[in-house]
Amino acid sequence: MTRSDKSELSKxxxxxxxxxxxxxxxxxxxxPVVAGMAIAAKYNPDLRFTVSGDEExxxxxxxxxxxxxxxxxxxxxxxxxxxxxxxxxxxRHGKGTSMWSAIEAVRDGDASVCVSLGxxxxxxxxxxxxxxxxxxxxxxxxxxxxxxxxxGGFNVMLDAGADIRADSEDLLQYALMGVSYARIGLxxxxxxxxxxxxxxxxxxxxxxxxxxxxxxxxAARIAEFEFVGYVEGGDMPSDRVDVxxxxxxxxxxxxxxxxxxxxxxxxxxxxxxxYSPLSRFAALLAYTSLRRLxxxxxxxxxxxxxxxxxxGSVVKSHGSADATGVAAALKxxxxxxxxxxxxxxxxxxxxxDAAGHSPLKIEQRYGTQA
Amino acid sequence: MTRSDKSELSKxxxxxxxxxxxxxxxxxxxxPVVAGMAIAAKYNPDLRFTVSGDEExxxxxxxxxxxxxxxxxxxxxxxxxxxxxxxxxxxRHGKGTSMWSAIEAVRDGDASVCVSLGxxxxxxxxxxxxxxxxxxxxxxxxxxxxxxxxxGGFNVMLDAGADIRADSEDLLQYALMGVSYARIGLxxxxxxxxxxxxxxxxxxxxxxxxxxxxxxxxAARIAEFEFVGYVEGGDMPSDRVDVxxxxxxxxxxxxxxxxxxxxxxxxxxxxxxxYSPLSRFAALLAYTSLRRLxxxxxxxxxxxxxxxxxxGSVVKSHGSADATGVAAALKxxxxxxxxxxxxxxxxxxxxxDAAGHSPLKIEQRYGTQA
Numbered sequence: 001m002t003r004s005d006k007s008e009l010s011k012x013x014x015x016x017x018x019x020x021x022x023x024x025x026x027x028x029x030x031x032p033v034v035a036g037m038a039i040a041a042k043y044n045p046d047l048r049f050t051v052s053g054d055e056e057x058x059x060x061x062x063x064x065x066x067x068x069x070x071x072x073x074x075x076x077x078x079x080x081x082x083x084x085x086x087x088x089x090x091x092r093h094g095k096g097t098s099m100w101s102a103i104e105a106v107r108d109g110d111a112s113v114c115v116s117l118g119x120x121x122x123x124x125x126x127x128x129x130x131x132x133x134x135x136x137x138x139x140x141x142x143x144x145x146x147x148x149x150x151x152g153g154f155n156v157m158l159d160a161g162a163d164i165r166a167d168s169e170d171l172l173q174y175a176l177m178g179v180s181y182a183r184i185g186l187x188x189x190x191x192x193x194x195x196x197x198x199x200x201x202x203x204x205x206x207x208x209x210x211x212x213x214x215x216x217x218x219a220a221r222i223a224e225f226e227f228v229g230y231v232e233g234g235d236m237p238s239d240r241v242d243v244x245x246x247x248x249x250x251x252x253x254x255x256x257x258x259x260x261x262x263x264x265x266x267x268x269x270x271x272x273x274x275y276s277p278l279s280r281f282a283a284l285l286a287y288t289s290l291r292r293l294x295x296x297x298x299x300x301x302x303x304x305x306x307x308x309x310x311x312g313s314v315v316k317s318h319g320s321a322d323a324t325g326v327a328a329a330l331k332x333x334x335x336x337x338x339x340x341x342x343x344x345x346x347x348x349x350x351x352x353d354a355a356g357h358s359p360l361k362i363e364q365r366y367g368t369q370a
Numbered sequence: 371m372t373r374s375d376k377s378e379l380s381k382x383x384x385x386x387x388x389x390x391x392x393x394x395x396x397x398x399x400x401x402p403v404v405a406g407m408a409i410a411a412k413y414n415p416d417l418r419f420t421v422s423g424d425e426e427x428x429x430x431x432x433x434x435x436x437x438x439x440x441x442x443x444x445x446x447x448x449x450x451x452x453x454x455x456x457x458x459x460x461x462r463h464g465k466g467t468s469m470w471s472a473i474e475a476v477r478d479g480d481a482s483v484c485v486s487l488g489x490x491x492x493x494x495x496x497x498x499x500x501x502x503x504x505x506x507x508x509x510x511x512x513x514x515x516x517x518x519x520x521x522g523g524f525n526v527m528l529d530a531g532a533d534i535r536a537d538s539e540d541l542l543q544y545a546l547m548g549v550s551y552a553r554i555g556l557x558x559x560x561x562x563x564x565x566x567x568x569x570x571x572x573x574x575x576x577x578x579x580x581x582x583x584x585x586x587x588x589a590a591r592i593a594e595f596e597f598v599g600y601v602e603g604g605d606m607p608s609d610r611v612d613v614x615x616x617x618x619x620x621x622x623x624x625x626x627x628x629x630x631x632x633x634x635x636x637x638x639x640x641x642x643x644x645y646s647p648l649s650r651f652a653a654l655l656a657y658t659s660l661r662r663l664x665x666x667x668x669x670x671x672x673x674x675x676x677x678x679x680x681x682g683s684v685v686k687s688h689g690s691a692d693a694t695g696v697a698a699a700l701k702x703x704x705x706x707x708x709x710x711x712x713x714x715x716x717x718x719x720x721x722x723d724a725a726g727h728s729p730l731k732i733e734q735r736y737g738t739q740a
Contacts, residue, residue: 121569147634161568164576198531198622199491206534206619233626237634246623249576252568253620254627256603261631264517264607269639272662282655285648292642 016046017337019330020111022102023053024080025118026326027319030054033117034061034068036326040334041067043327047334050111052077052101077101081118083319087125094126103130106312112337113313115304115329120316124162124307131312134342136349139163139170140309141248142316143181144255145332149239156182156191157236157244160305161252171195171212171245172219173349177308178243179225180348184339185306185332188242190224194231196246196254216245223352304329306336313341386416387707389700390481392472393423394450395488396696397689400424403487404431404438406696410704411437413697417704420481422447422471447471451488453689457495464496473500476682482707483683485674485699490686494532494677501682504712506719509533509540510679511618512686513551514625515702519609526552526561527606527614530675531622541565541582541615542589543719547678548613549595550718554709555676555702558612560594564601566616566624586615593722674699676706683711 021037023030030053041047048071051058055076062068079097081090094100099118105111107130116123124140133140141159148155158178159166166174175193182191195216197209213229220227228241233254235241246254273283307314313336317329391407393400400423411417418441421428425446432438449467451460464470469488475481477500486493494510503510511529518525528548529536536544545563552561565586567579583599590597598611603624605611616624643653677684683706687699 149634149637164568196623198534198619233623233628234630234633236627236630238630249568250620250623253566253603253616254623257606257624257627258603258631260604260606260608261628262635263604264519265632265635267519275662276658278655279658282652285652285655288646288649292645 016048017113017334018048018050018105018111019333019337020050020102020105020114021052021330022099022114022116022118023051023058024077024098025116025123025319026317026321027083027117028322030057030061032322033326034058034065035323036321036330037062037072038065038068039323039327040330041065041071044331044334047071047330049073050075050102050105052098052105053080054078054098075101075105081122083119085119085122087119087121090119090122091125091129094122099123099126100130103127103312103314106314107131112340113315113333115315115317115326115333117317117319117321117326119319120161120305123314123316127307127310127312127314131310131314134309134311134346134349136173136346136353137177137309138173139166140307141170141174141177142251142305143178143185143308144305145185146236146244146255146258148237150186150242151239152186152188154186155236155238155242155244156185157246157251157255158308159246159248159251160255161248162307164247164249166208166247168208168211168215171208171247172215173309174245175216175225175227175243176219176223176348176352177345178245179223180341180345181306181308182243184336184341184344186242190226191242192226192228192240193220193243193245194228194235194241196244196250197230197232199230199232212245219352223348304332306332306341308341308345311342313337386418387483387704388418388420388475388481389703389707390420390472390475390484391422391700392469392484392486392488393421393428394447394468395486395493395689396687396691397453397487398692400427400431402692403696404428404435405693406691406700407432407442408435408438409693409697410700411435411441414701414704417441417700419443420445420472420475422468422475423450424448424468445471445475451492453489455489455492457489457491460489460492461495461499464492469493469496470500473497473682473684476684477501482710483685483703485685485687485696485703487687487689487691487696489689490531490675493684493686497677497680497682497684501680501684504679504681504716504719506543506716506723507547507679508543509536510677511540511544511547512621512675513548513555513678514675515555516606516614516625516628518607520556520612521609522556522558524556525606525608525612525614526555527616527621527625528678529616529618529621530625531618532677534617534619536578536617538578538581538585541578541617542585543679544615545586545595545597545613546589546593546718546722547715548615549593550711550715551676551678552613554706554711554714556612560596561612562596562598562610563590563613563615564598564605564611566614566620567600567602569600569602582615589722593718674702676702676711678711678715681712683707 023033052075077098081099106114142162143158144160145154305316315333393403422445447468451469476484512532513528514530515524675686685703
């Protein structure tokens with residue numbers, strides 16, 4: 001590109017956002033990652049990247065894309081965190097990996113958000129150690145988008161699996177984090193929060209849920225959100241709630257169950273339309289409708305779990321994500337980076353604290369539980 | 371009916387099975403229940419019913435069906451357990467309700483299995499009190515069928531919500547109960563059991579899951595089943611497992627999440643085919659294929675959670691089940707009644723006990739946990 005092109009680019013610097021990409025962690029290596037970057041770059045002219053991984057391979061892949069070379073800064077990293085490495089091992093020996101390097105770019109302020117396709121546990125562990133938890137946050141959480149009947153098409157669910165435990169205080173913090181995320185990610189002014197339980201009747205469920213129910217209701221009165229009370233698994237895609245709060249064990253099982261169900265139905269759908277010559281002809285006629293449906297229920301389109309509660313945003317994409325999936329994660333990352341999610345979340349926690357309704361104080365009032 | 375009809379009926383007594391039906395507990399009253407009985411009776415010539423509820427209304431509904439009058443014994447019950455009644459209240463004051471009467475028919479040996487559309491918590495509580503737990507069973511569980519890629523089309527998941535807690539010993543018992551159920555309900559000789567967790571790596575998950583993992587693996591060596599280890603939410607419809615074991619909180623959320631996802635996709639599918647004149651024409655051409663698909667993903671077709679671990683079988687049908695749903699639950703009930711599930715399960719528990727591998731003994735070896 002010429003110098004005049006470059007000066008043209010720098011004019012838009014005000015709106016630009018830099019995403020730090022761990023290019024090596026996915027199941028299929030850096031190929032789909034760079035392809036996804038090219039798609040995202042096409043639709044987001046203000047998007048820039050720092051890309052961590054094998055310099056030689058990345059330079060080769062990026063040079064093939066006309067719209068990428070000028071937007072990427074490659075950061076060489078020798079190592080790759082594998083999918084089966086234990087988080088504790090990666091925390092001790094992860095320096096020099098592409099994942100570490102990608103998080104470091106956010107820590108150093110060179111990028112505002114990090115995207116990785118790698119090992120979720122390791123990514124969370126490294127993010128915790130290098131970015132640190134936001135002041136006042138006990139357990140960070142992973143938030144994911146869930147296809148729903150709401151006008152925007154999605155709900156937020158958290159925790160999708162950052163931690164297998166959550167006490168009532170954690171659940172309250174998840175509610176607050178989810179509200180901040182829904183304001184940015186879903187553009188909602190006054191998100192409606194629900195607490196996941198096995199029944200909507202108040203006498204059901206675990207003890208920590210009852211305490212969390214009361215403290216979230218109390219927080220809702222002073223923060224800008226609504227609390228709809230308990231919701232059930234069937235409400236995941238409901239239009240009566242925007243943010244669904246649960247512990248990371250239940251949330252992870254629910255997320256994977258939902259994805260597994262959608263995948264099964266996609267297979268059934270394909271089989272149904274391949275059944276007879278007539279149904280194959282019908283599929284041809286309904287091509288546009290079927291493609292629209294297929295897109296709506298395609299897990300790749302909702303790719304990207306967001307780590308909340310850290311000094312910096314981190315987006316975890318599926319390890320098996322293809323270019324479409326990576327592009328979706330990068331789009332989400334750029335929105336979060338532009339809105340500066342951690343700063344907003346910190347302000348929300350601080351305002352509750354100033355009003356005497358910090359999670360800690362609510363917790364003290366109700367006593368401690370396991 | 372005439373005396374000669376009666377003697378004609380008694381000739382088939384050897385293969386007959388009597389199902390006790392709580393006709394009043396569903397959302398829409400006894401109408402869909404009796405309609406479902408008529409469908410089930412049509413396909414199962416050996417099926418008989420004891421029907422509990424308002425005698426006058428039931429007599430009127432049953433007399434309208436040509437194939438029902440000779441097969442039903444009506445048991446009058448004034449009261450109805452409502453959907454929002456607390457189980458503890460129903461246990462104290464439930465006598466005289468149709469639910470109580472329906473369970474009593476099994477307790478008295480007049481029927482071999484009970485079907486109700488009513489309040490799940492109340493049905494479980496009454497079943498526990500009136501039928502009692504099988505010797506050696508700690509917590510009864512609710513097992514449900516899950517659409518899957520297996521040749522038979524279904525997996526079994528338990529506990530779907532009988533109890534919100536389960537320790538490692540309970541999870542082992544669920545595995546054994548699930549195996550007995552899969553042998554009858556799915557006709558499998560050597561069911562494969564998986565333990566639901568948030569990751570398949572052995573270092574993940576809660577402490578009680580690790581202990582349950584080892585004790586189920588040990589039980590598998592002497593009982594006739596395979597243990598495939600940990601499975602994830604995405605494995606619910608998998609063909610690498612037949613029985614999925616989890617606690618009732620997680621299982622209930624997973625079940626309702628799966629149903630909610632399927633319902634959402636059915637709505638999307640309908641909308642996609644109503645979108646344009648061309649897609650409406652295509653839907654017409656693909657009518658048979660779409661109906662087949664719709665059937666496969668219709669939650670009503672998999673209607674019926676089965677209570678396991680009691681001295682008698684109880685099938686819980688959805689409160690909103692229509693005639694099709696009720697018929698599916700009755701079909702399942704007749705299969706369980708014919709096979710005498712509780713007797714088989716008791717034999718399985720006793721044989722493990724005799725081999726020195728009772729859940730209790732395994733538990734003692736590993737120590738007690740919360």
